[in-house]
Amino acid sequence: AQSVAQPEDQVNVAEGNPLTVKCTYSVSGNPYLFWYVQYPNRGLQFLLKYITGDNLVKGSYGFEAEFNKSQTSFHLKKPSALVSDSALYFCAVRDGAAGNKLTFGGGTRVLVKP
Amino acid sequence: DTGVSQDPRHKITKRGQNVTFRCDPISEHNRLYWYRQTLGQGPEFLTYFQNEAQLEKSRLLSDRFSAERPKGSFSTLEIQRTEQGDSAMYLCASSDLGVSYNSPLHFGNGTRLTVT
DSSP states (O other), X not given: OOEEEOOOSEEEEETTSOEEEOOEEEOSSOEEEEEEEEOTTSOEEEXXXXXXXXXXXXXXXXXXXXXXXXXXXXXXXXXXXXXXGOEEEEEEEEETTSOSOOEEOOOEEEEEEO | OOOXXXXXXXXXXOTTOOEEEEEEOOTTOOEEEEEEEOTTSOOEEEEEEETXXXXXXXXXXXXXXXXXXXXXXXXXXXXXXXOGGGOEEEEEEEEOOOSSTTSOOEEOOOEEEEEO
């Protein structure tokens, strides 16, 4: 069965500092990986995805993520965090060998302090 | 692109009552998904449609839950005989067919259900 782990419930970072949100996954087939962000009382918004190719993918709002097959990780990064990046971040995986549903991690709350 | 629309935004109901939620996907999107999200948790997959066909259902979807997408456009999710454990945010998402199943999901703002 496919699964996603986000080991940190919350990440605190000062504005202007680099931001990293961790994600590890488990699948039996090829992994297709996604990051979404959720603001209060809103639905999830797509940030970026890894399907194949270059391990470093770039997405919306200056975010990027690095796919590491050996470590089964897909950490989200931003070189310089903004206060407006404060939100709930979800990593998700689709197992290429197990149907079409997207499985989400438990989420990581990011708090960027001025 | 008017986005995915869900109605109502909030629903408070008494235990044992039936409730129905509606989702209008982005008009050109063929796929429609329902997820449930409880406080502090990630969204949990419930079911998904391609056009009017319901192709996958989670084991989370008990027989009290039913979803339809009769004309391949909007969808409804009905919960019969609601229980307090059904209290959650119900999220709808849609995506286009794309080359594979890896088109991003576009989520609505959800329907928050409170069962008293």
